[in-house]
Amino acid sequence: MQLTQRAKQVDRRPMTFVESLYLWNIAKGMWITFTHLFKKRPTINYPEQTRSFSKVFRGLHVLNRDAEGRENCTACGLCAVACPAEAITMEAAERLPGEENLYREEKYAAKYEINMLRCIFCGLCEEACPKDAIYLSQTFAPANYGRKGFIYKKDELLIPHPVNDPQGYQKAREEKSGKVK
Amino acid sequence: MSTENNNTQPQQNLAFPGHIEELPGGGIVLSKLDDVINWARSNSLWPLTFATSCCGIEYMSVAGAKYDFSRFGFEVARASPRQADVIIIAGTIVNKMAPVLKRLYDQMGDPKYVIAMGACAISGGPFFYNTYSVVKGADHVIPVDVYVAGCPPRPEALMHALITLQQKIKSGLTREQIRASND
Numbered sequence: 001m002q003l004t005q006r007a008k009q010v011d012r013r014p015m016t017f018v019e020s021l022y023l024w025n026i027a028k029g030m031w032i033t034f035t036h037l038f039k040k041r042p043t044i045n046y047p048e049q050t051r052s053f054s055k056v057f058r059g060l061h062v063l064n065r066d067a068e069g070r071e072n073c074t075a076c077g078l079c080a081v082a083c084p085a086e087a088i089t090m091e092a093a094e095r096l097p098g099e100e101n102l103y104r105e106e107k108y109a110a111k112y113e114i115n116m117l118r119c120i121f122c123g124l125c126e127e128a129c130p131k132d133a134i135y136l137s138q139t140f141a142p143a144n145y146g147r148k149g150f151i152y153k154k155d156e157l158l159i160p161h162p163v164n165d166p167q168g169y170q171k172a173r174e175e176k177s178g179k180v181k
Numbered sequence: 182m183s184t185e186n187n188n189t190q191p192q193q194n195l196a197f198p199g200h201i202e203e204l205p206g207g208g209i210v211l212s213k214l215d216d217v218i219n220w221a222r223s224n225s226l227w228p229l230t231f232a233t234s235c236c237g238i239e240y241m242s243v244a245g246a247k248y249d250f251s252r253f254g255f256e257v258a259r260a261s262p263r264q265a266d267v268i269i270i271a272g273t274i275v276n277k278m279a280p281v282l283k284r285l286y287d288q289m290g291d292p293k294y295v296i297a298m299g300a301c302a303i304s305g306g307p308f309f310y311n312t313y314s315v316v317k318g319a320d321h322v323i324p325v326d327v328y329v330a331g332c333p334p335r336p337e338a339l340m341h342a343l344i345t346l347q348q349k350i351k352s353g354l355t356r357e358q359i360r361a362s363n364d
Binding site: 042043044045046047050051053084085086115116117118119120121122140141142143144145146147150 | 246247248249252300303304305306307309310318320326327328329330331332334335337338340341342344345349359
């Protein structure tokens with residue numbers, strides 16, 4: 001019984017001598033190879049050219065600041081709890097009088113470390129954060145010879161200061177919104 | 182960090198090591214034999230086909246036309262460790278796999294290099310706690326030259342690791358010397 005209309009009888013005749021030389025089939029194959037010379041090259045020459053990532057790509061973490069340059073993080077620990085790989089370590093500290101320009105709320109993270117060796121870039125920390133203090137950027141973690149450099153401290157994670165370094169801050173924000181690349 | 186690392190473009194010195202001594206009617210290239218050997222080694226690294234989980238898919242992607250690591254001389258993926266120069270540990274190493282990995286590494290001929298790719302291979306990743314079966318990082322079993330973070334890493338990240346390994350070989354330093362300078 002025929003199941004589809006596309007059924008085709010298989011040709012099982014033995015090959016003739018001319019067919020067994022495969023000359024025509026080799027020419028057909030070579031022709032396909034030849035036509036590929038005139039097609040667009042799919043290769044991206046990586047170190048020189050880069051490919052744009054998806055808008056939802058999750059790369060290295062960034063600790064956010066507000067418009068005045070104060071750190072958003074209050075060291076509540078929700079990101080560390082949400083982290084499936086338990087890669088986040090933090091130590092809380094109380095804001096002293098006179099530090100209002102540094103930290104937005106009364107409590108801040110004195111130490112904030114992410115172990116990129118263990119991190120799986122799932123973005124659950126970003127989802128857990130109630131203060132919009134951490135987000136995942138469009139940058140992937142670079143390779144390294146040793147394990148030491150993979151534990152990212154606060155100075156590596158923090159976004160550039162919007163007042164002291166407006167260009168760096170603007171660049172990081174645009175990258176987050178997917179405008180860059 | 183993010184903005185600085187945005188354009189992480191490894192410095193490449195593709196040129197042949199040495200300098201050209203100008204002579205009447207041409208010139209000769211003068212170089213050190215070690216430099217030439219390292220240059221040749223770094224541009225013909227044959228990887229072993231070793232992929233234990235999802236990082237292997239990204240590894241295949243790097244081998245494909247879009248990223249095409251044959252541009253750097255990596256394309257001859259070998260199924261036999263005796264013909265391979267670099268082992269890319271792409272995936273989780275479990276306790277049962279660890280002796281196999283060790284044997285594969287021992288079967289490779291010198292000089293041999295190791296790239297640990299992905300969270301599982303470099304530290305156990307999400308399996309670091311609460312798992313009985315996973316080795317917490319492949320460097321418990323064999324020494325690792327280059328670490329790549331990610332789960333799985335982007336194909337670009339693996340390419341970056343391969344170029345980093347090339348630089349390491351070209352610099353002529355041993356693993357111990359590099360580790361000592363990092364610490």
